[in-house]
Amino acid sequence: MFEEYPDSVFLDTYIKELRAGKSLAGEENNKNKVLKTGAVSYDYFNSSEVKNLPIDYIPLDEHKVEIGDVIISRMNTSELVGAAGYVWTINSDNIYLPDRLWKVVLNDRVNPVFLWKLITNEITKLKIKRIASGTSGSMKNISKSKFLQIRVPLPPLSLQNEFADFVAQVDKSQFACGIVIKLWRNNLKSSII
Template identity: 55%
Template sequence: MTIKSVSEINEYVRTSVNPLATPDQLFELYSVPSFDSDYPEIVSGAEIGSAKVTVEEGDVLICKINPRINRVWVVRHNTDYPLLASSEWIVVRSKNMNPHYLKWYFSSSSFRTLLTSQVTGIGGSLTRAQPKQVAKYPVPVPSRAEQDYIAGVLERIDELLLKQHQQTEKLDELVKSRFIELFGAITETVPLSYYIEALNAGKSLAGEEECPNKVLKTGATTYDYFDATQVKNLPDDYEPLEDHRIKTGDVIISRMNTAELVGAAAYVWEAPERTYLPDRLWKAEIKETACPIFIWQVLIQSSTKERIRQIASGTSGSMKNISKPGLLGIRVKKVDLAAQEQFAAFVAQTDKSKLAVQQGLKELEILKKSLMQQYFG
């Protein structure tokens, strides 16, 4: 296999355009913010405030700003409007190479290590990769047939990953729809204290050394689903309280987080061993007349979340708190225990399906990482 530099394969000649010169013209603009949506902005020349560069379908864009974030994009022509790109992209054009193969190589850990090794700027979002240095970086150039094969395999895995992610989202939506179907017509409300006896916090201590006793991080509930990997070591000489131990069936609630994430809640389907509660998370003490899975689902309803955001306080722009009386005072639907348990059984069955999908996702991610290493390592 031949090894060439980026400059040796790159046929792109930079051409700048001032969109303000044609204020009524619409453009397909490949901006950095639009990367996450995987679709360029459709904007008029009047809306674009600075000069941009021309690109064409098949060009490969490597983001130079904050190169620690892996952003590589293949240009598609989605409309009849002229194509433009932000100057924050390094554009690579090679008519003899598969652009998707280049995308995968430029996304590989070996290339990213190079890209982040020579940057300018202070740090974080202010760093930039240096185009003159990037031009010197090596690119493995196998035969076109091999490029097509590699790109095809990796694109197929990405398609499967997307479908699996979509399937988990559909399962989540199914649970939400079932909640509304069963309880949407109920008008009688009660405070959360009707279901929850108390909210108990743990203790946050961090140990430097590896320890069998762990304490949860706040991120354990971030996505309203329990993440047992979000832990840190407790000090080896600290004896945690049994009441602080995480148990199967617990409902965990974030009492302090960003405005968007404060009040995030999770149900512990399977408790990790010797893992304990921190001070920023509460364990809900559920009354005997309530079902924990139902309470978890009540807490993550959009209406409950909105009320939590309204009562959250804090002088910090980034971190908000909720008080125990504030949370327990939020009014929610009054549902009898039998109906709660019926719904909980449905949630449990749906979660089994979700776990199977997530296991498939994990296996695909491992396969993708292994192939990336094989092809580009």
């Protein structure tokens, strides 16, 4: 992706801050939810991967997950560490970050969809795996400082926006195809019965 642009800048050129939340689990049903690590495991955001926050906990607004956010897994298995998702949609206004996921606070020089695809690009993922550390063979962790020092290309914002528009169209097409397949399967099931 953008091979004609050399890896000339660090990720901190694009990222102002990596914000983590709190991982508290409540027993009772609560309108306030916290994301599970699995919310971005496959490089797509899944807002149904949540658990209840404790009833008496008042989450911080800065930990709220919103449409347009880029979420990154800072701790996971060696295969899934660094997984990231872009929040196209969200099924609740009360979903918050855990401590194992980062919400990216962007600089003005980057399109969030471009950044998401840059982070999930094979070359960047390999760089993330190299900096991941941990004593456990199964769980790896990324430090903010090392993550922000990963070298990446710097295409112009206009090209990032063009790329992001293309990604959005592809994503909509995939969603529409998924709906058609579900309808077709339902029709097939009802015709068999």
